[in-house]
Amino acid sequence: MPWAQARAVAATAPAALGAERVPLGAAAGRVLAAPVRALVAAPAFDTAAMDGFAVAGCGPWRIAGRVLAGRPGWPGVLAAGEAVEIATGAIVPDGAEAVLPYEICHVDGGLVSGAREAKDHIRRAGEDAHAGDEVVPAGRIATAAVLGAAAQAGADELTVHRRPAVAVLVTGDEVVTRGIPGAGQVRDALSPIVAAIAGRAGGEPVEDHFLRDDADLLRTAIESATADVVVVTGSSSAGAADHLPTVLAGLGARWLVNGVRCRPGHPQALAVTAAGRWVVGLPGNPFAGLVAGLTLLEPVVAALAGRMLATPVTLPVVGAASPYPEGVRLAPVEIGDGQARIVPGARSGSLRAAATADALAVLHPHWSTGKAAALLTLP
Structure with a gap:
């Protein structure tokens, strides 16, 4: 699927989760599921x-x-x-x-x-609002100003969309979670990436599970998960140890995205199980997983949280990168002086270049240095 289409599908397929009443202090960053109405006039007196x-x-x-x-x-x-x-x-x-x-x-x-x-x-009394007036419409994120306006309006609680819970299933016999990797081992770099992306999108990372390369273990973990979104890392391609496609087929899942025309990050996936659980498959290479997380995971979590996906900023992009003829290439860039400059040395398995970048530039096949491109800011 083309990259832009895949991202649009991820942003529009899920419906926002249900609403709950929470205290003002717990509403920060949540999306209003109902408007804030003034309980008293503001000001209440001259x-x-x-x-x-x-x-x-x-x-x-x-x-x-x-x-x-x-x-x-x-x-x-x-x-x-x-x-x-x-x-x-x-x-x-x-x-x-x-x-x-x-x-x-x-x-x-x-x-x-x-x-x-x-x-x-x-x-004058009531010059800002009269009792019953709508102060903030539904759909707005509860920013500091929104919370302050709600307090001025007399509210102690707000009605907000529930935060989507996000669980991570890290697959791979070679993956270790801490310390110095031994021979044939690699550190898990994707769990913290998922947590950062999900958190920015309005989600709540709830648990990480580390699984051997075993289809039965993966199926059991997906079936028993209680999170709204299950992220599976390192099992979305077509290799002998990539069990996610077979497991999802066995669960009767409906595929929405199965591979994206981008480099890196081609073997990414989005599906919804018969039980209504969203499953996002990320490739195991860390930079490819970051690309896939911004392509599919962030839009899904944002939609479930009731958020509108922000339109990427567009700036001229300068530097050296090889466009991908069949889709888009995502390259790390530094932003400054009204343009984005490509950070050299990006590779699918390395996050070193991305770690010094401000955003990822979406480079189309006919891009050349100096032409404008959309930018995905990094969490």
């Missing part, structure tokens, strides 16, 4: 926008008292020619027409004088 004096009528004004934030409002109505010293956020007295900031005031004994400005420096 409030001072500056420290200074609330005044009525023409000056100079007689200072009648002081009002502080968080304290009861001024009793009665401010009469013409009167002023009340006021703090930012305090309740503006009834009858006040403006707040004069300290910077433009002159105090002489019990009198204050100053020229009224065009702005009255009063935030």
